Amino acid sequence: xxxxxxxxxxxxxxxxxxxxxxxxxxxxxxxxxxxxxxxxxxxxxxxxxxxxxxxxxxxxxxxxxxxxxxxxxxxxxxxxxxxxxxxxxxxxxxxxxxxxxxxxxxxxxxxxxxxxxxxxxxxxxxxxxxxxxxxxxxxxxxxxxxxxxxxxxxxxxxxxxxxxxxxxxxxxxxxxxxxxxxxxxxxxxxxxxxx
Numbered sequence: 001x002x003x004x005x006x007x008x009x010x011x012x013x014x015x016x017x018x019x020x021x022x023x024x025x026x027x028x029x030x031x032x033x034x035x036x037x038x039x040x041x042x043x044x045x046x047x048x049x050x051x052x053x054x055x056x057x058x059x060x061x062x063x064x065x066x067x068x069x070x071x072x073x074x075x076x077x078x079x080x081x082x083x084x085x086x087x088x089x090x091x092x093x094x095x096x097x098x099x100x101x102x103x104x105x106x107x108x109x110x111x112x113x114x115x116x117x118x119x120x121x122x123x124x125x126x127x128x129x130x131x132x133x134x135x136x137x138x139x140x141x142x143x144x145x146x147x148x149x150x151x152x153x154x155x156x157x158x159x160x161x162x163x164x165x166x167x168x169x170x171x172x173x174x175x176x177x178x179x180x181x182x183x184x185x186x187x188x189x190x191x192x193x194x195x
Contacts (some may be wrong), residue, residue, distance in 0.1 A: 044125045045186040047165055049194035054168075055099035064102050065111045071098050076161065076195065080129040083163065086119040089131035093157045096168070096192070097137050105141050112139040117154070122181050128162035132181055156182035158189065166193040 048179045057071045058064045074091040077084040094114045101112045119145055122130040135157070139150045151174050158181060160167040167189030171182050 027138065028055040043186070044128065044162070045160060045167060047189075047191045049165065049169060049191060052165075052190040052191035052194045054096060056105045057099055058102060063147045064098075065109055066098075066113070071095055071102065073193070076166070079115075080124075080127075080161065081179060082121045083115070085121050085129040085131045088161070089133050089157070089159045090116045090119050090135075092159065092166070092168075093133045093135065096157070097135075097155075100109040101137070101139055105139070110142055110147060113137060120179070120181075124160070125162075130158065130160050130181070130185060132156060132158045158183050160189055162183035164195055165191050168192045 017149060031186070051175065052147065058068070060068075073095045074088055077088045097114050098112055102109055114135055117134045117136065119134070120131070120132045124130040133156070135155055137152045138156075141148050141150065150169045155170060155172055156175070157168060157170045169183040169185045169189040173182065175182060
């Protein structure tokens with residue numbers, strides 16, 4: 001008898017902080033076509049750097065599941081080109097989700113993985129970038145009666161990045177079309193890093 005149980009994201013309380021103009025649509029593939037939609041008005045956000053928070057990466061002497069490097073947050077890209085922004089927000093969200101899951105489950109976490117489905121960039125104020133990541137993640141935790149598998153719904157993480165701050169906003173509402181900014185990081189985002 002298989003003692004594994006499959007739970008959905010919501011049933012185990014993994015909310016963990018859940019609270020445009022489409023410039024480019026991308027994925028990990030180079031052949032994804034570029035598309036455009038009408039622009040939105042974007043203004044620089046207001047935020048409190050004292051409120052900046054993100055899940056910490058595991059300490060160097062800790063051995064989290066998988067490669068330790070994947071838990072490290074990327075450095076801000078040297079330019080805000082569409083390609084670099086898509087890569088940055090995908091890496092940032094992967095590290096954020098892995099660190100959040102590890103911080104919640106610690107030694108009970110057997111494995112965790114993040115699957116980036118798509119990334120987008122949107123029109124942003126001068127000197128800034130807005131990017132969105134569409135992804136899922138899965139994990140296996142050790143329960144009292146054996147391993148428990150956790151599968152997330154599709155998540156949309158939106159980022160605002162400029163020379164001073166990174167703002168992050170997340171939503172889980174399933175979209176008929178992922179070609180729009182699901183949650184606006186300027187109006188709904190929280191600071192996760194200040195420079």
